[in-house]
Amino acid sequence: MGVQIKGGKSPPRNSPCPCGSGLKFKYCHGDELKREVCNRVANEKMVQLIREEQKRQGLVPRNFKCNSCEHTFDVPEKSVTTGRGMCPECNSVEIERIEKIAEEL
Numbered sequence: 001m002g003v004q005i006k007g008g009k010s011p012p013r014n015s016p017c018p019c020g021s022g023l024k025f026k027y028c029h030g031d032e033l034k035r036e037v038c039n040r041v042a043n044e045k046m047v048q049l050i051r052e053e054q055k056r057q058g059l060v061p062r063n064f065k066c067n068s069c070e071h072t073f074d075v076p077e078k079s080v081t082t083g084r085g086m087c088p089e090c091n092s093v094e095i096e097r098i099e100k101i102a103e104e105l
Helices: 032-056
Strands: 064-066 095-097
Touching: none
Parallel strands: none
Antiparallel strands: 064 095
């Protein structure tokens, strides 16, 4: 992940970084620590995007359903005022756990 350099050559240290940050290469992806951090953040973001796509395609089971808006979701958000779980779409506390039948799993 991170910045892919065409032709496998790094740009000169004082030229702009190919990532488009506006910084010189030596202060951006030319710095080993910053490059490692960028790769870690990019990997974390990629895992998040893959998880969202799996959810969208129904590959990850949803555990809760909102009785108000019919939205299904994994984990309810916590209400600041009541401390109860609530729907992330409509903020209703009228949610229920969906029980999966063994044959569906």
